Amino acid sequence: PEMHGYVVDPKLGRSEAESAERTGRHIGVDLRRVPVDRDRFFELWPRTVWHLESDGWHASVAGLLALAEQCRADGVKVLLTGEGSDELFGGYKWQASTIRLWQQSWLRRLFRSKAAQDRKYARLRRAPFRNSVGRGSPSDRNIVQTKLFDRLDGVSPDGDRAFLASCFYDLYSHLQDLLHRHDRLSMAASVELRVPFLENRLIDFAMHLPRRHKYRNRTGKWLLKKVAERYLPRENIYAAKNGFEMSHAFSAGTQGLLHGGFLRDAMKWSASELDDLIDMARAEEPSRLRLVGMEMLLRLYMGGETTEKLTEALHAESAAPSR
Structure with missing residues (x-):
């Protein structure tokens, strides 16, 4: 059957689109880029919080939702993804x-x-x-x-x-969280994710492999990569693992959303405590994503705000002078 692939192409920071296209050309699969700029990120971020019913603590969730929505627009119902390979074959640092x-x-x-x-x-x-x-x-x-x-x-x-x-x-643990998050975001666009690495026989095979077939010569997923050498570009197979990166610049400046918000009232923070947390969110992306995400979650589910209104608020805060 005719198949094509997708890759999220962030317009800030690092993108793996070129490497993904190299793989696509090598195996004869058309690859479609899904661009995500800052405007698109601000549109998607509140909606990921809504669909996940959590703070959406990783910036990549916006990219995942963008990809799922592009699939729906293209009439794609099912996506094959690679979840499970790192857990089964020892790919994490x-x-x-x-x-x-x-x-x-x-x-x-x-x-x-x-x-x-x-x-x-x-x-x-x-x-x-x-x-x-x-x-x-x-x-x-x-x-x-x-x-x-x-x-x-x-x-x-x-x-x-x-x-x-x-x-x-x-x-x-880790895989459970990934599958739950990815399933929610894909089904928000009515796209089903299927995970070939989590087929029962492959799980049984991988769980009985010794360490030397998973990690050897400082190389994770060693056996999987040896098999991949037959089909994929070597420079992609042995490239450094980066995960699903989205630049910290996408959320920079949004910490001002915490001023006078629901999260402060819920946590009963004093003015000085709030200032300290905003400073921390300004300096550290994980703290910013988690705190601003929690603020949006409360505004959506307790304050009745719409995702569109939160998108406008994110734009306003990112454009405002630092305070």
């Missing part, structure tokens, strides 16, 4: 960093006492691997991470054991 947690030079092993080694093992066992937010909350470390690590008893060395446990954990 924090999974690789887990191995380093457990590494110890031969010199340290030689001179460290057995009691000291046992203490280090016990400490690491309580938080055996890193994840997308670091090393998890205390309850998360004590309950889920340790149990996963213990269930892989028999896998050695311990760094491999922790690495595989982190892959399982990401299937349980």
Whole structure:
């Protein structure tokens, strides 16, 4: 059947459109760019908050909704996506960093006492691997991470054991969030996302692979990339992983929306506390996305504001002098 692909093309910051087009040409698939400029971002951001019923804390959600709406406009009903490949085949940087947690030079092993080694093992066992937010909350470390690590008893060395446990954990946690978010945004445009990597037999195959087939020579998804060499441009296969980036410039200047808003009243912040939080949102994109997103969520669901009115407010705040 005739197929074509899509790539989000942000007009601020970095875009992977050229690399995606290189892949499309290599395999003979037409690729369509979905441009997102700042005006389009301000239009989409409040609507992603509405559809997700959360603060929409990642700027990429606007790009995902733009892509889904372009598919609907083109008459596309179903999209194939790559979710699950990083979790199953070890593609995340924090999974690789887990191995380093457990590494110890031969010199340290030689001179460290057995009691000291046992203490280090016990400490690491309580938080055996890193994840997308670091090393998890205390309850998360004590309950889920340790149990996963213990269930892989028999896998050695311990760094491999922790690495595989982190892959399982990401299937349980990180992937769950991705699938939920992406499903909501695609279905907002009546487009169904299908995930070939999450086919049962492929999951079973990947979960039984040893670490060396997932991470080797400082390369994540090693086995998957070796297979991809037969079909895709090598420079794309081994390019540095960047995730779905949307520049911080898209949301810059919107922190003023917090002045006199619903979030301040709900949290009972003092004027000085609000000023501190606005300063933090001005300096840090994750804080800005989360705080402004929460403000929009409250205005939509408690204040009855429309997404169109919030788009106008975002434009006004971004154009206003810094305060």
